[in-house]
Amino acid sequence: MKPMNSKRGITLMELMVVIAIMGILSTVAVPKLFGFEEKAREKIDLLKLYDLRNALNLALIEDDAAMDVYDPVTGKDIPGVDRAQMSKKLHDGLSSKTGATLFVIELHQKTSINVQGSHGSANNTYNICQMVGDAGTFYNALRDANFDGVAEIIADRIPDKVSYVDHGGDTYxxxxxxxxxxxxxxxxxxxxxxxxxxxxxxxxxxxxxxxxLSLRWTNPGDPYSVEVYMLPNGKDWESAYLTDNGTCFSTYGRKGCRNSRKK
Structure with missing residues (x-):
């Protein structure tokens, strides 16, 4: 008896089945792969918030009154801004439910990010962007945490109460x-x-x-360190920005987003 021929080729029907299976797998695997990449980028951005928090807390360790220093743009005190009032606004904000706002970002579906010091519809009650200036605790913390250009944007927008800066700078x-x-x-x-x-x-x-981008005492009842988070307008520190991938942009950790999904 002759042995059976084992070199049978793949039929057209089998090939079509394999292609169909590969197509189904690609529709499942590819989105997950891209989702993983975006989530990794979100974690990198979250680490920047931790870097900013650590820079601020290091300043507090070195000098427990570090954040009381008001450093306006060189040679320009801002008209109508009282240093004592600004310091009070900072400390009131640090103990509030929303926190004190350092700066604001605007996101748009069709164009790039916009950075500014303040906006009327962005948790503006305790906005302290005037305290950034070009030296001191907040300025140094932003630079140490690789928020390059933010302080310069704030500085150019504030002194003359400019709403729309129509020129760039060395860093923006x-x-x-x-x-x-x-x-x-x-x-x-x-x-x-x-x-x-x-x-x-x-x-x-x-x-x-x-x-x-707001900051608040870790525990207002025992104020010795701060936390940093991205806050949607009208929300408090327990409702920080939570992405579709589950990244909570808050150094409070998960409790910083425990109310983010609530309507």
Whole structure:
């Protein structure tokens, strides 16, 4: 008896089945792969918040009154800003539910990030961006945590109460943008990319979504260290920005987002 021929080829039907299976697997695996990459970028951005928190807390270790120092832009005290009032606003904010706002980012679906010191619809009650200046605790902390360009943007927007900075600087760019109402303004962003993730570079809607970078005492009842977080407008420290991937942009950890999904 002759042995059976074992060199049978793949039939067209078998090939079609294999291709169909590979197609199904790709629709499942590829999105998960891209989701993993975005989540990794979000974690990198979260680490920047920890770096900022650590820089601020190191300043407090070295000098327990470090954040009382008001450092306006060189040679320019801001008209109408009282140093004692600014210090009080800082300490009131650090003990409040929202925290004290250091600066604001605007995310848009179709254009780049916009950085500014303050905005009326971005947790503005305890905004302390005037305290950044060009020296001192906040300025140094931003630089140490690789928030390059942020202090310079704040400085250029504040002194003359400029709403729309139509020029760039050594560390930031300024690009014109016309909104859906036909109004043109300028979006300022650091030359060195501030964040890596889509979550902190692009919004979900064709309009601005604002988040304030805020800080608060870890425990207001025993104020010795601060926490840092990204806060949606009108929310408090327990409702920090929570991404679709589950990244909580708060150095409080999970408790910083325990109310973020609540409607």
């Amino acid at each position: 760019t300024s690009k014109s943008f016309t909104n859906s109402q036909g109004k043109t303004y300028y979006r300022t962003a650091p030359i060195r990319k501030l964040f890596q993730s889509k979550a902190l570079n692009f919004g979900k809607i064709d309009d601005n979504t604002r988040y304030s």
